[in-house]
Amino acid sequence: MNIHLIKYRKIKSSYKKLFFTFFLCVFSSFSAFNNAKAQSMEQLEAQFQKASSDSVKAHIKNQMAKLDIDGKNYEQGLLHAQQAFSSALQANAQTELTSSILHFAHIYRGKNQFTNSLRWYLQALKNIEKTGNRKQLAETYQEVGEFYQEQEVAGKALEYLTKSNEIYEELGQTVHPKLLSDIASAHLQLKNYDQSLAYYTGVLDIYNAQNDTEGKIETLRNLTDLYKIKGDYQKALEYNKQGLEIHKSKKDNNGTAVALNNIGFLNKFLGDYDKSLENFKQSLTFNPADKPNVTTLTNIGVIYQIKGDYINSLNYFTQALEAGKKNGNTDEVAQAYNYLAAIYLLRRDFQNARAYTAEAIKLAKANKNAEVLTTSYRTMSEIYQRQNDYRNAYSYYGQYAAVRDSLSQNEKQELQKSLQRQIAFEKNEKELKLLLVDEEIQDLASKKKQLETDKKLQSLELELQDKTIQEANLKNIKLERQKTQQALLLTQQQLESEKKEQAIKDLEREQELKDLALKQEILEKQKQKEEIKSLELENKLKAEKIETEKLARNEDRLLRYILYGAIALVLLIGVIILFAFFQKQKANKLLSEQNVRITKQKDKITTQNQALEEQKQEILVQNEELEQQQEEILSQRDYIERKNSELEEQAVVLVQKNKEVEESYQNLNTLSDIGREITASLHIEAISQKLYEKVNQLMPAEAFGIGIYEPAEKRVKFKGFIEKDEILPEHSDYVSNKNHFSVQCLGKQEILLINDIEKEYPEKYAASKNIVGGIPKSLIYLPLSVENRPIGVITVQSFEKNAYDEKKVALLSSLASYTAIAIDNAKAYDTIQNKNRNITDSIRYAQTIQQAVLPSHERMGQYLSDYFILFRPKDIVSGDFYWFSHIDNYTFVATVDCTGHGVPGAFMSMIGHSILNEIVNEKKIFEPSEILEQLNIQVRKALKQERQLKGESERANDDGMDVAFCRLEYKENHTEIAFTGAKRPFIYTLPNESNGQEAFYLRGDNKTIGGVRNKLHKDFTTQFIDLPKGAMIYLTTDGYADQNDAKQEKFGTPKLLKFLQEISDLKLYEQKAKMEQALDLHQRGEEQRDDISMIGIRV
Known part of the structure; x- marks a missing residue:
């Protein structure tokens, strides 16, 4: 019987008035929220219409998307998030871009499109890492961790939650206890119990410092569950008591009732049944009188059953049944039927036991409750077995085994699904990260192409600018040429004008020269005249001299006057000649100066003519250069036009190729998706x-x-x-x-x-x-x-x-x-x-055969006063078996562990069972040591191992059996026991001086039955012991002690002996229940390692 731990749940009012008031409040709140949301939406829409920049638009649309997500209006939210995303891209506003990406993740998470949600979460993380916002990175890591927790992928959840915590610690910020609690929960799911315990303890310290009552209650509950899993019920009890005090201080009746029930549950595991019963009954007092808790009533019934008080047990199980019916909870009703059936079975009231079990089966089938159905089928099998109706017993046991195996298979499938989910999410995450990397590469490639295109466009623009400049330069050159030509023409006109002026001046000079020459001729003529006059005068003087001479003497005075007049005349003529000479010299000088000036002007004109000729040559050269440049410009224009045409053709080809690449990429994605779907x-x-x-x-x-x-x-x-x-x-x-x-x-x-x-x-x-x-x-x-x-x-x-x-x-x-x-x-x-299917059907049939061969409880109960059998095959059929016989005054009991488990082990068990029947029942060999020696010989013969020992066969076959075999002979006040073991011990307990029990351990021989490692004949030893009435003996295979836990640690023989010592004074069915509970707690869901068999007998 199992005691149930009540899960915490909120109090539900059953009063219509309170419900109606609550409904009105909720409806009013919901309406108010909708009105506020609509009003806020309208305000945001108005702000959006007025917004001028893309970054502001993105911010407003993100706010609108947030409101949509809060209201679970995901389609509208998606539209607003997309608009925010586009605006943020346009503005290169990274903060708003990240917000819109996170909105995508939240929307797809809300729509249960988890792959899409994960994709956007990963994209958000990449964006945030680029911006360097560590606080936002921590928050997003926490979100992704919570996302993985929702998907029950604990490994990934722990990875991201731990990253979040590390960043918060790096930033020196106080970590929210929820994050630490989530990390503890992830460790718990991964069975990292010590790490989970450390985090939950830290969370409790934070809630204590904050005086957060609700947080403390939740954490105390988690710590209680964790210590229960670890098997430390005392520590779990301490934390539950702390929770109880909080519930009492809050006057929370429902919470107090639950806490007391759970304390009773823990006290039951600690073996304090009286305290447990007191806790359960206290718990009932905090429930409404007209609505007692079904689980608590059932727990009280279980405690009374353990204590052997079947009357009170029936009473409380009946109350639980009525309460379950009143609540309309058919699962609780079916479970109550099972408990009542078990009590009636213990009281050997088979009619009532069968009737209640049939009701439980009916309800469990209708509800498809496999766990309840398993209990019901097993109980029904035991009922028919006690009534010696083995056909129905085997039939129901087969149904029990089928449902049990189905549950086990479902658990394995769930575990497998969990692993597959973990693998799938890890694969999805890797694929999404690769996709994001590919997109980034493609984005970079696209940007590179865009840059190259921009560069080409810039180059073309520059070429066009150069072309424009060249055309402008050409125009300027043409204008300059025109200006130069105009200037040249003007210069030529000026030169011609100057030439005309010079010609005029030359003519004037020539006229002047002519005038001077004429004057000179006149002067020369005057000179000649003067000379003639002078000669004439001279002749006259001579004549007068002659006349004078003739008058010589008479006219001296006249002569002197004439002489003086002649001299004066000569002097006058000399002055005239000198004046004429000076005038000629002056004219010659002026003419010479004019000639120099004319020569200089002539040289200047010659120089100017040379300069003009040079300018003319330069202009001709420039014209040639301009013509060449024009030709080059025309050639470049043709080249540019040709390149533009080629670029346009290349652009068309690139667009086509891009379309083909995109189509190929989409096709590859589609093919990959199809491949994943069909191969699944x-x-x-x-x-x-x-x-x-x-x-x-x-x-x-x-x-x-x-x-x-x-x-x-x-x-x-x-x-x-x-x-x-x-x-x-x-x-x-x-x-x-x-x-x-x-x-x-x-x-x-x-x-x-x-x-x-x-x-x-x-x-x-x-x-x-x-x-x-x-x-x-x-x-x-x-x-x-x-x-x-x-x-x-x-x-x-x-x-x-x-x-x-x-x-x-x-x-x-x-x-x-x-x-x-x-x-x-x-x-x-x-x-x-x-x-x-064929193999499983065959094994099922083999199971039926094996069950039929094993000794019946009815036969064993005739010769054993009180006993229990713990028999758990690892697979459908077992390599372990237990054997029983009673001949004359001897009772023989054995547990046998054959090599292997499953089908091979089952075949070995059939061989061993058959040989033991032959040795004891047919050959009447009663000495345990001789029985094992004969068993060894017969097993080796059956497996043809003696031929291997003699070297007649090379086939390796080292199969064998480990056996604990004892013969009991009951006397008046004691029992004589003869024990022989083949690698298996004999365990018994006796009362000690402190009114407790002490366990003892007799080793068997270090030899096995069968096998080829030792000699053909083996001698076994019989050990004898007398035990008083009431003592306990235990025969077991190694499966129980060798079972490992989650840390791969075995239960171990020392722990088994100590545990048997603690429970040996209990009733046999209680001992069996304790053994099963201890094994389950140790195993904690780990796969069973070997077949498990144990027989306990009170002598």
């Missing part, structure tokens, strides 16, 4: 259906089918062929008919592509013998093979011509490899399932 399926029809749905996303596939090659039948079998969403009847293409497309494809292991069957295969189109359903126009057949082993074909068909090309064939070829693996797995699974 183990049924061919389901594979075909999924493929039909998915292939239609990639290409037209009005008809789709998978043909499975059956070599034995020499055919390709199409089962579940789908055409236009309808499944066609099953049909086969036999390999002897080479006209079938499927046979051709399979035989040649080649792809068959037809785009116009009427044209390519007119005779087959007309006959259409091998076409399933309608007649397609286009079709593809691909062979399916695994490791070069043909397993079938896959076909896709369309009613349109030219529906398929090489790309679609390539896609289908990629899909064919997944399909081949999936079909091969499905076929292997079917084969394994059939074999497993």
Whole structure:
């Protein structure tokens, strides 16, 4: 019987008035929330309309998305988050971008789309890591950890929660106790009990410092559960008592009742039944008088049952039944029926026991409650066994075993699902991280391409700018040329004007020279005249001289006057000549200066002419250069236009290639998703259906089918062929008919592509013998093979011509490899399932046989005053067995551990059981040592091991048995016991001086039954002991002591002896219950290591 620990739950009022008031409050609050939300939405929408920058818009849309998420309006929230995301991208606002990404994660989490949610959480983490916001990173790590806890993936939850805690500690911030509590919970799920204990203790200290009552209650409950798991019931009791005081101080009747019930539960495990009973009864006083707690009533009944007070036990179980019926809880009612049946069984009231058990079975079946059903079937089996109705006993035991195994299988499946979920999430996380890396790489590549494109555009812009500049320069040059030409023309005009002026001046000079020459001629003529006059005068003077001379003497005075006049005249003429000379010199000087000036002007004009010639040459050179530059510019323009044309063509090609790459990437993702889905399926029809749905996303596939090659039948079998969403009847293409497309494809292991069957295969189109359903126009057949082993074909068909090309064939070829693996797995699974079913059926039948061979409780009860048998096979059948016989005054009991477990061990157990019957029951050998010696000889003969010992056989067979065998002979006040052991001990307990019990241990011989390691004949020793009436003896195999716990530590023989010493004074059924509980607590869900058998007898 199990005592139940009540789970904490909130108090529910049963008063209609309170309920109605509560409903009105909730409705009012909900309405107020909706109104506030609507009002807030309207305000945010108004703010959004006024917003000018993208960052502000992103912030407002994020607020709107948050309101939607709080109200679980996920579709509207998704729209607002997407708008926030777009605006944040435009503004490069990383904070708002991260907020929108987290909203995506929350929305998909709320919609139970966990893979999508995880993807956005991981994207958020990457963004936050880039921004360096450590506090937000810690918060997001905590969110992801909580996300994994919701999915029951404790390993990943612990990873992220620990990261969050480490960052908080790094930042020096106070860690919220919820985070530490979540870390403790993750450690608990991973069975890291010490770490979990440390964290929960730390959480309790924080709540104590904060005086947080609710937090303390929750943490105390967790610590209690943890110490219960560790088996430290005393420590669990201390924490439960702390919780009790808090509930009492709050005057929380429901919490107080639950705490007292749980304290009673712990006191029961500590063996203090009186205190436990007191706690349970106190718990009842805190429940409403008209609504007692069913679990507490049941627990009181269990305690009375343990104490042997069946009257009170029946009373409380009956109260529990009535309370369960009143509550309408049929599971509680069924459990109460089981408890009542057990009490009636102990009182040997089989009619009532059977009736209550039948009611429990009826309710358990209706509720599909396997745990209750297991108890009911086992109880019913025991009832029929006590009544010697072995057929029904075996029938119900078989049903019990089937449900028990089903529960065990369900637990294993749940564990497997948990592991698969862990693996799936780890795989998803890795794939999502890789996807994010790929996206980042693609983003970088895209940015690189964009940069290259921008660079090219910039280059083109620069070239265009250069072209514009060159054109402007060309225009400027042309203008300059025009200006130069105009200046040159003006200069030429100026030169011509200067030339004219110079010509005029030259003419004037020439005129001046002519005038001077004329003057000179005049002067020369005047000079000549003067000279003539002078000569004439001279002649006159001479004549006058002559006349004077003639008058010489008479006219002296006249002569002197004439002489003086002549001299004066000569002087006058000299002055005139000198004046003329000076005038000529002056004119010559002026003429010379004018000649110098003319020469200088001539040189200047020559220099100017040379400069103009040079300028003219430079202008000609510049014109040539300009013409060359113009030609180059025109050439560059042509080159640029040609490059632009090439770039445009390349851009078109790149766009096309990008489309092809995106399409290929999408197809690869789709193929990968399809591959995962179909390889996860183990049924061919389901594979075909999924493929039909998915292939239609990639290409037209009005008809789709998978043909499975059956070599034995020499055919390709199409089962579940789908055409236009309808499944066609099953049909086969036999390999002897080479006209079938499927046979051709399979035989040649080649792809068959037809785009116009009427044209390519007119005779087959007309006959259409091998076409399933309608007649397609286009079709593809691909062979399916695994490791070069043909397993079938896959076909896709369309009613349109030219529906398929090489790309679609390539896609289908990629899909064919997944399909081949999936079909091969499905076929292997079917084969394994059939074999497993046959094997399991055989083992079930072997179990029935083994159960029939084992001694019945009815027969053992005739000769043993009080006993219990603990028998737990590791598998369906056991390699352990217990043996019993009674002849004359002797009672023989043995526990035997055969080599191996499961089916091999069961065969060995049948051999051992048969040989012991022969030795004791037929040959009447009663000496334990001789019995084991004969058993050793017979086992070796049965297994042909004596031939190996003699060297006549090389086949290795070292199978054997370990045996604890004893013979009991009851006397008046004591029992004489003869014990012989083959590697197994004999355990017994006796009262000691302190009114307790002391356990003793007799070792068996260090020899085994059978095997080839020792000599053929073995001598065993018989040990004799007298035990007083009431003493306990125990025979056991090594399965109990060798069972490991979660830390791979064995229960151990010393601990087993101590435990037997503690419980040996209890009643036998209580001892058995204690043994089972201790084993379960030690095992804690770990897989059973070996078969377990133990017999306890009070002599």
